[in-house]
Amino acid sequence: MIILDKVSKAYNKGAPALNDVSLHIEKGEFVFIVGDSGAGKSTLIRLLLREEIPTSGKVFVNNTDLSKLKHRKIPIFRRGVGVVFQDFRLLKDRNVYENVAFAQLIVQKPAKEIRRNVPAMLSMVGLAEKYKARPKELSGGEQQRVALARALVNRPPILLCDEPTGNLDPKNSWEIMKLLEEINRRGTTVVVVTHNSEIVNAMQKRVITMRRGVIVSDEKKGGYIYED
Amino acid sequence: MRISTLWYTLKQGVKNIFRNKIFSLATIATIAACVFLFSIFFSVVVNFQHMVVQAQxxxxxxxxxxxxxxxxxxVSIGELISQRAEVSNIEFISADKAWESFKTDYLGEYVDTFGDDNPLxxxxxxxxxxxxxxxxxxxxxxxxxxDGVSKVNQSVMAATMLSSMNSLIGYVAIGIIGILFAVSIFLISNTVAIGITVRKEEIAIMKLIGATDFVVRSPFLIEGLLLGLIGAGIPLGLVYVLYNNVVEYVVNRFSALSSLLQFLTVQEVFVTLIPAAVIMGAGIGFVGSFITVRKNLRV
Structure with missing residues (x-):
């Protein structure tokens, strides 16, 4: 599902953000990617979204070689990868329903399908009742649920989460993680980049630890490894 | 494109216009000025052409x-002329008839000062x-x-003069419209660029979700197109209202030249002017926004 083969990425002439990284993530896995600032986590996410191309090595996502992907094919590729961010990135001038429908609208889903899919997705994330609310009327946890609904409404096989609990209190963080676990249980491959050691240690999932652009640990049921 | 996406694109295009009200107004005003001048020059040029044709x-x-x-x-001169291949018709104008015609066309209330004399x-x-x-x-x-012919007058001189004036007006028009065209493109480009900056976050989300270049760019092209169309519509309405008044004024003011000043009706002018102005306005809008979108919106 996700393969990195000896991938390096350097910006300008500085030290490489990723250095000879190889990685396999199978379909249906739940993976934490942890590490301190500068470890290369964000670069990894950007490579997986084809926002960047590697300096060397190959990246495969959903059986697509991203270094060979033509510019005009990028939108189609991205429809197969849902993504949520720490800062939610919701459209503030639109309500919950419109934010989720937006994801279907711009990939040109039929209106009938949008009217069916959006309420179903909002029910799944527990926000069916708040479909008319604007983002500013919601708590952080609720906003992240809307972001999750938007990321999943096009039914991507992969979900990338970049610090999804970074702006949330512990209670909301746990609720989001439970939701991600449920999404994973339904078959979506989930990759979570996080600093939240408590959650990582408690969930007992695969944990890939990065440090200064390299993978230093990859454990099937791992915990958060702190830098010395 | 699906209807829902088309609707979204149109809605966003309209929203963009209202997001940058001041710039949108400035853009509309400049395009309107450009199209207004174009409409005026166009009306003058087609009327001059009409007069040239009439004179010819x-x-x-x-x-x-x-x-x-x-x-x-x-009579014998008349017969000689009639035999020429170039001639379609020949008409004899007697001295009396020439004087009557002159009196009617040019003298008006001063006709009595000549009494019964015929200066012609x-x-x-x-x-x-x-x-x-x-x-x-x-x-x-x-x-x-x-033999017997003293003088030959070519009335085409009037037509030639009109043609020369017509060309001059055409060149001046092209110059002024060209400058306004460039200013319009510049303004529309700035308006669209601001729209792109304001919607940076939304565009980033669209890209990540998998929107195609076309879907991301089209609201901005619609915005430019709409600004251009509004900018064309306003002067068209204005010229439509002004045209008859101006024609009426010119005809009354220069009544002595009434035989020469034969104007087209507003409908006759607008048959060509409306599509030309609409294409011009929409063209300015589209080109201005297209350049900006290509430059600032690498999806």
Whole structure:
């Protein structure tokens, strides 16, 4: 599902953000990617979204070689990868329903399908009742649920989460993680980049630890490894 | 494109216009000024062309005779002229008829000052209509060789003068419209660029979700197109209202030239002006936004 083969990425002439990284993530896995600032986590996410191309090595996502992907094919590729961010990135001038429908609208889903899919997705994330609310009327946890609904409404096989609990209190963080676990249980491959050691240690999932652009640990049921 | 996506694109295009009200207004005003000037020059040019055609299709050549020429000689000259291939029709204008026509056309209330005299007593003439105005020169050369002919007038001079003025107005129009065109493109480009900056976050999300270049860019192109169309519509309405008033004023003010000043109706002008102005406005809008979108929105 996700393969990195000896991938390096350097910006300008500085030290490489990723250095000879190889990685396999199978379909249906739940993976934490942890590490301190500068470890290369964000670069990894950007490579997986084809926002960047590697300096060397190959990246495969959903059986697509991203270094060979033509510019005009990028939108189609991205429809197969849902993504949520720490800062939610919701459209503030639109309500919950419109934010989720937006994801279907711009990939040109039929209106009938949008009217069916959006309420179903909002029910799944527990926000069916708040479909008319604007983002500013919601708590952080609720906003992240809307972001999750938007990321999943096009039914991507992969979900990338970049610090999804970074702006949330512990209670909301746990609720989001439970939701991600449920999404994973339904078959979506989930990759979570996080600093939240408590959650990582408690969930007992695969944990890939990065440090200064390299993978230093990859454990099937791992915990958060702190830098010395 | 699906109807829902098309609707979204249109809605966002309209929203963009309201997001940058000041710039949108400035853009509309500039495009309107550009199209307004174009409309005025267009109206002037097509009317001049109309007058040129009218002048050319009127009397092309007038032949006057030597003083004291006999009627028989005039008749024989008329027969010679009629035989020429260039001539479609020939009409004899007696001195009395010429004076009557002059009085009607130019003297108005001052006609009585001449009493019963005919100052055009020796001005009998033939008015010669041609099959083709381009044949006029060869005919005039021939007419000048006929015995008894004192003078040959070519009314095409008026047409030539109108044509020259027409060209001059055309060049001035192209110059001014060109400058306004460039200013309009610049302004529309800035307006769209601001729209892109304001919607940076939304565009980033669209890209990540998998929107195609077309879907990301089209609201901005719609915005430019709408600004262009609004900018074209306003001056068209204004010119439509002004046209008849201006024509009426000119006809009244220069009544002595009424035979020359034959204006087209507003409907006749607008048959061509509306599509031309709409294409111009929409073109400015589209080109301005397209350049900006290509430059600032690498999806």
């Amino acid at each position: 299709s009127g009397v092309a050549v007038t032949v006057f005779f030597d003083e004291g020429i006999s009627d028989d000689k005039i 007593e020796d001005c009998a003439s033939y008015e010669i209509y041609l099959n083709d105005v381009s044949m006029q020169e060869s005919l005039v050369e021939y007419l000048n060789t006929i």
